Amino acid sequence: QVQLHESGPGLVKPSGTLSLTCSVSGASIASYKWWCWVRQSPGKGLEWIGEVYQTGSTNYHGSFKSRVGMSIDRSKNQFSLELTSVTAADTAVYYCARDRGNNAFDVWGPGTVVVVSS
Amino acid sequence: QSVLTQPPSVSAAPGHNVTISCSGGPSNIGENYVSWYQQLPGTAPKLLIFDTSQRPSGIPDRFSGSKSGTSATLHIAGLQTGDEADYFCGTWDTNVFAGRMFGGGTKLTVL
Numbered sequence: 001q002v003q004l005h006e007s008g009p010g011l012v013k014p015s016g017t018l019s020l021t022c023s024v025s026g027a028s029i030a031s032y033k034w035w036c037w038v039r040q041s042p043g044k045g046l047e048w049i050g051e052v053y054q055t056g057s058t059n060y061h062g063s064f065k066s067r068v069g070m071s072i073d074r075s076k077n078q079f080s081l082e083l084t085s086v087t088a089a090d091t092a093v094y095y096c097a098r099d100r101g102n103n104a105f106d107v108w109g110p111g112t113v114v115v116v117s118s
Numbered sequence: 119q120s121v122l123t124q125p126p127s128v129s130a131a132p133g134h135n136v137t138i139s140c141s142g143g144p145s146n147i148g149e150n151y152v153s154w155y156q157q158l159p160g161t162a163p164k165l166l167i168f169d170t171s172q173r174p175s176g177i178p179d180r181f182s183g184s185k186s187g188t189s190a191t192l193h194i195a196g197l198q199t200g201d202e203a204d205y206f207c208g209t210w211d212t213n214v215f216a217g218r219m220f221g222g223g224t225k226l227t228v229l
Contacts, residue, residue, distance in 0.1 A: 016206065036218075038163075044153075045120060046206055046220040062215070095162055101208045103166030103218055104153040111162050 002026040004109035020084040022096030034099040039092040122221035129227040140207030152190040156212040
């Protein structure tokens with residue numbers, strides 16, 4: 001059974017960089033195509049940030065395109081998110097998820113809270 | 119504000135049926151698959167429906183999905199108290215590069 005788990009700092013200073021890692025267990029990260037990041041701001045809905053393919057190619061939502069980066073490390077069975085120039089508006093629960101195809105996210109990590117504050 | 123519009127809340131009594139709508143446009147729901155997610159308080163979303171009407175293994179057949187034109191619907195039959203949660207629809211927009219999107223979510227209250 002595939003499981004995902006997010007890790008990274010829970011507090012980031014304004015204008016800093018948010019860095020998160022998603023560890024994949026129960027399957028090889030190379031056995032599925034797309035791995036994604038989704039966030040949920042307090043009391044709000046879900047927001048898709050972007051995706052990284054098993055080969056390392058990426059697609060990002062236009063809202064984040066200028067300050068987001070994603071990568072995959074097949075040797076560690078992990079993929080990562082970096083979001084630069086963060087503000088309080090980036091405070092959210094960040095989830096990593098697997099796309100089983102046709103935009104259906106079938107495996108999710110438990111989520112990690114990131115607060116942007118000085 | 120999401121491109122996919124869901125009612126903020128719905129409610130019904132245990133044992134009753136309920137539907138949750140997700141309204142979009144021709145380039146998203148109109149021509150792409152829709153997925154539905156259940157989010158219990160304090161937990162990650164859980165996939166309920168994929169490819170508009172398919173259920174992952176382990177999801178009861180009380181949950182079903184459909185689509186007509188530019189709107190999709192999640193149907194929940196025989197409501198249980200454990201169904202009280204937030205529900206989100208999701209799809210992508212063909213006219214927007216990397217245009218994956220979610221609805222704003224619907225809070226289901228089981229009275």
